[in-house]
Amino acid sequence: MALLEIRDVVKTFGDFTAVNHVSLAVEAGEFFTLLGPSGCGKTTLLRMLAGFEQPDSGEILLDGKNMAGVPPEKRPVHTVFQSYALFPHMTVAQNIAFPLKMAGVASAEIPKRVDEVLEDVRLQQFARRYPHELSGGQRQRVAIARALVNRPRLLLLDEPLSALDAKLREQMQIELINLQKEVGITFVYVTHDQGEALALSHRIAVMSQGQVEQLDAPETIYSYPKSRFVADFIGQCNLLDATITEVQPGRMKVEIEGVGTAEALPVAGAQVGGKGTLTLRPEKIKLGATLPQGNADEVHFKGRVHDCLYLGDVTIYIVELDNGTLVETMLPNSGSGKAKFFDDNDLVELAWRFDAGHFVLA
Template sequence: MKQALGAVRRKFQPWNDPASRPFIEFRNVSKQFGSFTAVDHQTLTVFEREFHALLGPSGCGKTTLLRMLAGFEEPSEGEIWLDGKNLAGVPPHRRPVNMMFQSYALFPHMSVEKNIAFGLKQDGMPRGEIAARVDEMLKLVKLEPFAKRRPDKLSGGQRQRVALARALAKRPKVLLLDEPLGALDKKLREATQFELVGLQESLGLTFLIVTHDQEEAMTVADRISVMKEGKIAQIATPAEIYEAPSSRYVADFIGSVNVFEGTVESSSPGRLQLETDQGFTVRTATAPVLGAGTKAWFAVRPEKMRIDHDRPEGDGVNMVSGEVWDIGYLGDVTVYNVRLDSGKLVRASVMNAQRAVARPISWEERVWLSWSDDAGVILLD
């Protein structure tokens, strides 16, 4: 079994178990809108009880994948399977999925409880069962005191909870969330992300979320599919996506990163040396064996870099000097933009663990950046 990299939110990794059967399968799926290809022959598996995020910029195909699973769009090619059944030809209202939209799409003339009950009434559920289910959902999202209010009397976070309760009321096998937190302010969005995680785990449902917010995807998801131009660039856990990106695109899309182009000088198992175009040498223990002269890129996160006034001890590798170009104090972290002699800007971040620093670093000072052999990754694309 593959060993997970970095912290794991929960001990739930069916994708590493050969005996596990996928719950959702996109099998070589494509979708064209005229001459535009929104999804280009993609295969994706999601497991039961997984919280899976489709992450990428606008127009990358993530929402199209979600809409095809919901039945609002039909694939141009390929098949979509859910719980062992081919969904071809199955209309949206017959699929065991429900979708929560970014706009929430609440009925403004209905109270909270009537909004939650709407889909149940459409399905012909008996009145007593509807009332019991609505009460259950109100308790689940902690909106019991607001049952009689209309949406215009609620905050953004409360409206989001109503939409979530309505989507969950029909007890779908899969809940689809299309940018569900986009309308919330930053602090409320962060709090709601953790509420979503707790709710998903307690219900034991499969969640598939579409988002362009990498922090949101990293917070809620068991696994992330990073998308680019209709294709999935990498599928992995948040820690693996962040610490071991498969390409410069993924490295750059997830968080902040410094990337240096160079040529492999020497390579052997557990050790690679790269001569960068910036004139310094990188040595890394986390790299494939590559032939001398191979073009490659070294990616290292700002928090993996050390910044000092004095030149570090050592043999001269994994270090470079420059001038402090800009400083951003963010409270918990201070970010330094350092301009190398080549003109390239490099970012280093330092945790503010103490209120005072003996010898603070200031603008226009000459500093040294350094990092350990296992701080970054070598990329070929």
């Protein structure tokens, strides 16, 4: 049995449906992420897990027990908020000890429990400091330590890294992964940051308009999106409208609007005449002034460099095909010397394998 089960949960605010018949399960020890744009329902769902909101219908079960009517303080669940909500007049140790005092833990037991969790988050030397004396990353760890000290069955994290700068956020992502492995507590994490979700999660539920669009492992969501929304929302992706013209075992042919014929892996439900979108990641596309011909597994198109964006490790090239369609590709800047290989208006050739993209039916 899953640690957490959400069964057909609905939550409305007036005429607005924030969560629309959502069902999912989270396993014990899992790092599970709710991902989606602002207003998709992910934070409302998290607040229902915490007990701050009650569902209009459906069930939320933790360890098989229905949480209906159970107040937040009675649930084996703790929440880490974006603001951290640390008490400024208390030291790190006092902040962490506060939930234990509120729970009536014996005074003699509290220092031991605080020391244990300080070791978990590697903040033993900061026990006597106040929040204003800590960096953003250290305050983040104190907030997590305070949430962990009561040994909850479930830790909820509501965009806890969004206030940090990019470099510190990356460091904290690594720390969160390691911390979750060390303490073994189930994390349910809310974010709108696709890269963060891909880096941290065992599984991701991508949400849109109050519903789960896809629930899968990060690599599955990235490589095999189930909808045009998921393909567009997760990372960079070329979305090429196409019609199926032939279906054979192992591959099918599609006519990309205004571009030409390409091949793709067949998908369930594919039929001649079916419309959809060929989703193609930029890193799957070869780019060159000329490319070797004769590989039956590749499709080739000619174009002209429309624009480029140097990002340090890679350069993004926007290529305009003969019909005006823009295709995004990238080249790694791994070689020595010149990092930028093409300039605006350079004639180039694109190629990709038939199995590089993923076709999504309309």
